[in-house]
Amino acid sequence: MIKVLLADDEVLVRAGVRAILGTAPDLRVVAEAGNGREALELARAHRPDVALLDIRMPVLDGLDAASELRRAAPQVAVVMLTTFSEDEYIARALEGGASGFLLKSGDPYELMAAVRAVHNGAAFLSPQIAHRVIRQVSGGRMSRRPAALQRIAVLTPREREVLALVGAGLSNAEIGERLYLVEGTVKAYVSAILGRLEVRNRVQAAVLAYEAGLVPPG
CATH class of the missing domain: 1.10.10.10 (Winged helix-like DNA-binding domain superfamily/Winged helix DNA-binding domain)
Known part of the structure:
Protein backbone atom coordinates (compact mmCIF):
# COMPACT_ATOMS: atom_id res chain seq x y z
CA MET A 1 0.00 0.00 0.00
CA ILE A 2 1.38 3.40 -1.02
CA LYS A 3 0.64 6.02 1.65
CA VAL A 4 -0.11 9.49 0.28
CA LEU A 5 -0.11 12.90 1.95
CA LEU A 6 -2.32 15.42 0.16
CA ALA A 7 -1.87 19.17 0.64
CA ASP A 8 -4.15 21.73 -1.02
CA ASP A 9 -5.92 24.75 0.43
CA GLU A 10 -9.09 24.02 -1.58
CA VAL A 11 -11.32 21.49 0.17
CA LEU A 12 -13.09 20.48 -3.05
CA VAL A 13 -9.80 19.81 -4.80
CA ARG A 14 -8.65 17.61 -1.92
CA ALA A 15 -11.95 15.74 -2.04
CA GLY A 16 -11.58 15.16 -5.76
CA VAL A 17 -8.01 13.93 -5.54
CA ARG A 18 -8.87 11.72 -2.57
CA ALA A 19 -11.78 10.21 -4.51
CA ILE A 20 -9.57 9.49 -7.52
CA LEU A 21 -6.85 7.83 -5.47
CA GLY A 22 -9.49 5.95 -3.50
CA THR A 23 -10.43 3.98 -6.62
CA ALA A 24 -6.99 2.35 -6.65
CA PRO A 25 -6.52 -0.59 -4.25
CA ASP A 26 -2.80 0.13 -3.81
CA LEU A 27 -3.11 3.84 -2.96
CA ARG A 28 -4.33 5.38 0.30
CA VAL A 29 -4.51 9.02 1.45
CA VAL A 30 -3.30 8.93 5.05
CA ALA A 31 -3.39 12.69 5.78
CA GLU A 32 -4.67 15.96 4.32
CA ALA A 33 -3.33 19.47 4.85
CA GLY A 34 -4.61 22.92 3.97
CA ASN A 35 -1.21 24.61 3.84
CA GLY A 36 2.46 23.78 3.48
CA ARG A 37 3.33 24.11 7.16
CA GLU A 38 0.57 21.71 8.14
CA ALA A 39 1.78 19.32 5.45
CA LEU A 40 5.24 19.19 7.02
CA GLU A 41 3.78 18.46 10.45
CA LEU A 42 1.55 15.71 9.07
CA ALA A 43 4.46 14.21 7.13
CA ARG A 44 6.38 13.79 10.36
CA ALA A 45 3.37 12.20 12.05
CA HIS A 46 2.18 9.87 9.28
CA ARG A 47 5.40 9.09 7.37
CA PRO A 48 3.84 8.98 3.89
CA ASP A 49 5.54 7.45 0.87
CA VAL A 50 4.43 10.22 -1.48
CA ALA A 51 3.42 13.84 -0.89
CA LEU A 52 1.10 15.58 -3.36
CA LEU A 53 1.61 19.31 -2.83
CA ASP A 54 -0.32 22.17 -4.38
CA ILE A 55 1.96 24.99 -5.50
CA ARG A 56 -0.02 27.92 -4.13
CA MET A 57 -1.01 27.53 -0.49
CA PRO A 58 -1.17 29.92 2.48
CA VAL A 59 1.35 30.00 5.37
CA LEU A 60 3.92 28.05 3.36
CA ASP A 61 3.53 27.39 -0.36
CA GLY A 62 4.09 24.02 -1.97
CA LEU A 63 7.47 24.90 -3.46
CA ASP A 64 8.98 25.87 -0.11
CA ALA A 65 7.25 22.94 1.58
CA ALA A 66 8.78 20.59 -0.98
CA SER A 67 12.28 21.91 -0.28
CA GLU A 68 11.84 21.57 3.49
CA LEU A 69 10.29 18.12 3.15
CA ARG A 70 13.14 16.86 0.99
CA ARG A 71 15.62 18.00 3.65
CA ALA A 72 13.64 16.66 6.63
CA ALA A 73 12.34 13.43 5.06
CA PRO A 74 14.25 12.62 1.85
CA GLN A 75 12.54 9.23 1.64
CA VAL A 76 9.24 10.96 0.78
CA ALA A 77 8.75 11.40 -2.96
CA VAL A 78 7.22 14.77 -3.82
CA VAL A 79 4.79 15.49 -6.65
CA MET A 80 3.70 19.07 -7.32
CA LEU A 81 0.02 19.46 -8.24
CA THR A 82 -1.06 22.77 -9.75
CA THR A 83 -3.21 24.63 -12.26
CA PHE A 84 -0.19 26.65 -13.33
CA SER A 85 2.27 25.58 -16.01
CA GLU A 86 4.58 28.58 -16.17
CA ASP A 87 8.24 27.73 -16.66
CA GLU A 88 9.25 29.48 -13.43
CA TYR A 89 7.16 27.03 -11.38
CA ILE A 90 8.57 24.05 -13.22
CA ALA A 91 12.14 25.17 -12.61
CA ARG A 92 11.58 25.95 -8.92
CA ALA A 93 9.76 22.66 -8.33
CA LEU A 94 12.54 20.60 -9.89
CA GLU A 95 15.25 22.56 -8.12
CA GLY A 96 13.39 22.00 -4.85
CA GLY A 97 13.64 18.26 -5.25
CA ALA A 98 10.21 17.36 -6.65
CA SER A 99 10.12 14.04 -8.50
CA GLY A 100 6.90 14.81 -10.34
CA PHE A 101 4.89 17.74 -11.66
CA LEU A 102 1.21 17.45 -12.62
CA LEU A 103 -1.47 19.81 -13.82
CA LYS A 104 -4.82 19.56 -12.04
CA SER A 105 -6.49 19.52 -15.43
CA GLY A 106 -4.74 16.25 -16.29
CA ASP A 107 -6.23 12.79 -16.65
CA PRO A 108 -7.14 11.09 -13.32
CA TYR A 109 -5.20 8.01 -14.39
CA GLU A 110 -2.17 10.26 -14.86
CA LEU A 111 -2.42 11.19 -11.18
CA MET A 112 -2.40 7.56 -10.09
CA ALA A 113 0.43 6.76 -12.49
CA ALA A 114 2.49 9.62 -11.08
CA VAL A 115 2.11 8.44 -7.49
CA ARG A 116 3.14 4.91 -8.43
CA ALA A 117 6.04 6.10 -10.58
CA VAL A 118 7.70 8.33 -8.00
CA HIS A 119 7.14 5.71 -5.30
CA ASN A 120 9.02 3.22 -7.48
CA GLY A 121 11.95 5.58 -7.90
CA ALA A 122 11.08 7.11 -11.27
CA ALA A 123 10.32 10.70 -12.20
CA PHE A 124 6.97 11.75 -13.64
CA LEU A 125 6.06 14.87 -15.58
CA SER A 126 2.67 15.45 -17.16
CA PRO A 127 2.92 15.57 -20.99
CA GLN A 128 2.52 19.35 -21.02
CA ILE A 129 5.29 19.79 -18.46
CA ALA A 130 7.57 17.25 -20.12
CA HIS A 131 7.24 19.15 -23.39
CA ARG A 132 8.32 22.38 -21.71
CA VAL A 133 11.28 20.78 -19.95
CA ILE A 134 12.55 19.09 -23.11
CA ARG A 135 12.09 22.32 -25.06
CA GLN A 136 14.14 24.23 -22.49
CA VAL A 137 16.87 21.59 -22.51
CA SER A 138 17.01 21.08 -26.27
CA GLY A 139 17.18 24.82 -26.89
Whole structure:
Protein backbone atom coordinates (compact mmCIF):
# COMPACT_ATOMS: atom_id res chain seq x y z
CA MET A 1 0.00 0.00 0.00
CA ILE A 2 1.38 3.40 -1.02
CA LYS A 3 0.64 6.02 1.65
CA VAL A 4 -0.11 9.49 0.28
CA LEU A 5 -0.11 12.90 1.95
CA LEU A 6 -2.32 15.42 0.16
CA ALA A 7 -1.87 19.17 0.64
CA ASP A 8 -4.15 21.73 -1.02
CA ASP A 9 -5.92 24.75 0.43
CA GLU A 10 -9.09 24.02 -1.58
CA VAL A 11 -11.32 21.49 0.17
CA LEU A 12 -13.09 20.48 -3.05
CA VAL A 13 -9.80 19.81 -4.80
CA ARG A 14 -8.65 17.61 -1.92
CA ALA A 15 -11.95 15.74 -2.04
CA GLY A 16 -11.58 15.16 -5.76
CA VAL A 17 -8.01 13.93 -5.54
CA ARG A 18 -8.87 11.72 -2.57
CA ALA A 19 -11.78 10.21 -4.51
CA ILE A 20 -9.57 9.49 -7.52
CA LEU A 21 -6.85 7.83 -5.47
CA GLY A 22 -9.49 5.95 -3.50
CA THR A 23 -10.43 3.98 -6.62
CA ALA A 24 -6.99 2.35 -6.65
CA PRO A 25 -6.52 -0.59 -4.25
CA ASP A 26 -2.80 0.13 -3.81
CA LEU A 27 -3.11 3.84 -2.96
CA ARG A 28 -4.33 5.38 0.30
CA VAL A 29 -4.51 9.02 1.45
CA VAL A 30 -3.30 8.93 5.05
CA ALA A 31 -3.39 12.69 5.78
CA GLU A 32 -4.67 15.96 4.32
CA ALA A 33 -3.33 19.47 4.85
CA GLY A 34 -4.61 22.92 3.97
CA ASN A 35 -1.21 24.61 3.84
CA GLY A 36 2.46 23.78 3.48
CA ARG A 37 3.33 24.11 7.16
CA GLU A 38 0.57 21.71 8.14
CA ALA A 39 1.78 19.32 5.45
CA LEU A 40 5.24 19.19 7.02
CA GLU A 41 3.78 18.46 10.45
CA LEU A 42 1.55 15.71 9.07
CA ALA A 43 4.46 14.21 7.13
CA ARG A 44 6.38 13.79 10.36
CA ALA A 45 3.37 12.20 12.05
CA HIS A 46 2.18 9.87 9.28
CA ARG A 47 5.40 9.09 7.37
CA PRO A 48 3.84 8.98 3.89
CA ASP A 49 5.54 7.45 0.87
CA VAL A 50 4.43 10.22 -1.48
CA ALA A 51 3.42 13.84 -0.89
CA LEU A 52 1.10 15.58 -3.36
CA LEU A 53 1.61 19.31 -2.83
CA ASP A 54 -0.32 22.17 -4.38
CA ILE A 55 1.96 24.99 -5.50
CA ARG A 56 -0.02 27.92 -4.13
CA MET A 57 -1.01 27.53 -0.49
CA PRO A 58 -1.17 29.92 2.48
CA VAL A 59 1.35 30.00 5.37
CA LEU A 60 3.92 28.05 3.36
CA ASP A 61 3.53 27.39 -0.36
CA GLY A 62 4.09 24.02 -1.97
CA LEU A 63 7.47 24.90 -3.46
CA ASP A 64 8.98 25.87 -0.11
CA ALA A 65 7.25 22.94 1.58
CA ALA A 66 8.78 20.59 -0.98
CA SER A 67 12.28 21.91 -0.28
CA GLU A 68 11.84 21.57 3.49
CA LEU A 69 10.29 18.12 3.15
CA ARG A 70 13.14 16.86 0.99
CA ARG A 71 15.62 18.00 3.65
CA ALA A 72 13.64 16.66 6.63
CA ALA A 73 12.34 13.43 5.06
CA PRO A 74 14.25 12.62 1.85
CA GLN A 75 12.54 9.23 1.64
CA VAL A 76 9.24 10.96 0.78
CA ALA A 77 8.75 11.40 -2.96
CA VAL A 78 7.22 14.77 -3.82
CA VAL A 79 4.79 15.49 -6.65
CA MET A 80 3.70 19.07 -7.32
CA LEU A 81 0.02 19.46 -8.24
CA THR A 82 -1.06 22.77 -9.75
CA THR A 83 -3.21 24.63 -12.26
CA PHE A 84 -0.19 26.65 -13.33
CA SER A 85 2.27 25.58 -16.01
CA GLU A 86 4.58 28.58 -16.17
CA ASP A 87 8.24 27.73 -16.66
CA GLU A 88 9.25 29.48 -13.43
CA TYR A 89 7.16 27.03 -11.38
CA ILE A 90 8.57 24.05 -13.22
CA ALA A 91 12.14 25.17 -12.61
CA ARG A 92 11.58 25.95 -8.92
CA ALA A 93 9.76 22.66 -8.33
CA LEU A 94 12.54 20.60 -9.89
CA GLU A 95 15.25 22.56 -8.12
CA GLY A 96 13.39 22.00 -4.85
CA GLY A 97 13.64 18.26 -5.25
CA ALA A 98 10.21 17.36 -6.65
CA SER A 99 10.12 14.04 -8.50
CA GLY A 100 6.90 14.81 -10.34
CA PHE A 101 4.89 17.74 -11.66
CA LEU A 102 1.21 17.45 -12.62
CA LEU A 103 -1.47 19.81 -13.82
CA LYS A 104 -4.82 19.56 -12.04
CA SER A 105 -6.49 19.52 -15.43
CA GLY A 106 -4.74 16.25 -16.29
CA ASP A 107 -6.23 12.79 -16.65
CA PRO A 108 -7.14 11.09 -13.32
CA TYR A 109 -5.20 8.01 -14.39
CA GLU A 110 -2.17 10.26 -14.86
CA LEU A 111 -2.42 11.19 -11.18
CA MET A 112 -2.40 7.56 -10.09
CA ALA A 113 0.43 6.76 -12.49
CA ALA A 114 2.49 9.62 -11.08
CA VAL A 115 2.11 8.44 -7.49
CA ARG A 116 3.14 4.91 -8.43
CA ALA A 117 6.04 6.10 -10.58
CA VAL A 118 7.70 8.33 -8.00
CA HIS A 119 7.14 5.71 -5.30
CA ASN A 120 9.02 3.22 -7.48
CA GLY A 121 11.95 5.58 -7.90
CA ALA A 122 11.08 7.11 -11.27
CA ALA A 123 10.32 10.70 -12.20
CA PHE A 124 6.97 11.75 -13.64
CA LEU A 125 6.06 14.87 -15.58
CA SER A 126 2.67 15.45 -17.16
CA PRO A 127 2.92 15.57 -20.99
CA GLN A 128 2.52 19.35 -21.02
CA ILE A 129 5.29 19.79 -18.46
CA ALA A 130 7.57 17.25 -20.12
CA HIS A 131 7.24 19.15 -23.39
CA ARG A 132 8.32 22.38 -21.71
CA VAL A 133 11.28 20.78 -19.95
CA ILE A 134 12.55 19.09 -23.11
CA ARG A 135 12.09 22.32 -25.06
CA GLN A 136 14.14 24.23 -22.49
CA VAL A 137 16.87 21.59 -22.51
CA SER A 138 17.01 21.08 -26.27
CA GLY A 139 17.18 24.82 -26.89
CA GLY A 140 20.72 25.03 -25.54
CA ARG A 141 21.71 21.38 -25.51
CA MET A 142 24.83 21.64 -27.66
CA SER A 143 26.14 24.71 -25.84
CA ARG A 144 25.87 22.83 -22.54
CA ARG A 145 27.36 19.57 -23.85
CA PRO A 146 31.00 20.23 -22.79
CA ALA A 147 30.05 21.14 -19.22
CA ALA A 148 27.68 18.15 -18.99
CA LEU A 149 30.35 15.75 -20.27
CA GLN A 150 32.79 17.11 -17.72
CA ARG A 151 30.30 16.53 -14.91
CA ILE A 152 29.54 12.94 -15.85
CA ALA A 153 33.25 12.13 -16.28
CA VAL A 154 33.32 11.14 -12.57
CA LEU A 155 30.97 8.23 -13.25
CA THR A 156 32.02 4.65 -13.95
CA PRO A 157 30.94 3.05 -17.27
CA ARG A 158 28.16 1.16 -15.47
CA GLU A 159 26.95 4.32 -13.74
CA ARG A 160 26.82 6.04 -17.13
CA GLU A 161 24.67 3.18 -18.42
CA VAL A 162 22.30 3.60 -15.50
CA LEU A 163 22.23 7.38 -15.94
CA ALA A 164 21.32 7.01 -19.61
CA LEU A 165 18.35 4.82 -18.68
CA VAL A 166 17.31 7.25 -15.95
CA GLY A 167 17.39 9.94 -18.63
CA ALA A 168 15.20 7.77 -20.84
CA GLY A 169 12.58 7.75 -18.06
CA LEU A 170 12.93 4.15 -16.89
CA SER A 171 12.09 3.14 -13.32
CA ASN A 172 14.53 1.22 -11.11
CA ALA A 173 12.73 -2.04 -11.91
CA GLU A 174 12.88 -1.38 -15.65
CA ILE A 175 16.58 -0.48 -15.47
CA GLY A 176 17.21 -3.69 -13.56
CA GLU A 177 15.49 -5.73 -16.27
CA ARG A 178 17.47 -3.97 -18.99
CA LEU A 179 20.85 -4.41 -17.28
CA TYR A 180 20.13 -7.74 -15.55
CA LEU A 181 20.49 -6.24 -12.09
CA VAL A 182 18.30 -6.64 -9.01
CA GLU A 183 16.25 -3.56 -8.17
CA GLY A 184 18.14 -2.93 -4.93
CA THR A 185 21.41 -2.74 -6.84
CA VAL A 186 19.91 -0.26 -9.29
CA LYS A 187 18.68 1.87 -6.39
CA ALA A 188 22.21 1.90 -4.96
CA TYR A 189 23.62 2.93 -8.33
CA VAL A 190 21.09 5.75 -8.69
CA SER A 191 21.84 7.05 -5.19
CA ALA A 192 25.56 7.01 -5.94
CA ILE A 193 25.00 8.81 -9.25
CA LEU A 194 22.93 11.56 -7.64
CA GLY A 195 25.64 12.06 -5.04
CA ARG A 196 28.51 12.09 -7.54
CA LEU A 197 26.73 14.51 -9.85
CA GLU A 198 25.51 16.65 -6.93
CA VAL A 199 21.93 16.73 -8.19
CA ARG A 200 18.85 16.53 -6.00
CA ASN A 201 16.68 14.09 -7.89
CA ARG A 202 16.20 11.89 -10.94
CA VAL A 203 14.70 14.68 -13.02
CA GLN A 204 17.83 16.80 -12.66
CA ALA A 205 19.96 13.74 -13.42
CA ALA A 206 17.84 13.02 -16.49
CA VAL A 207 18.30 16.57 -17.78
CA LEU A 208 22.06 16.23 -17.33
CA ALA A 209 22.03 12.90 -19.19
CA TYR A 210 20.15 14.58 -22.02
CA GLU A 211 22.60 17.49 -22.15
CA ALA A 212 25.58 15.10 -22.17
CA GLY A 213 24.16 13.25 -25.15
CA LEU A 214 23.47 9.98 -23.32
CA VAL A 215 19.82 10.19 -24.36
CA PRO A 216 19.01 10.68 -28.05
CA PRO A 217 16.75 13.68 -28.89
CA GLY A 218 13.09 13.08 -29.55
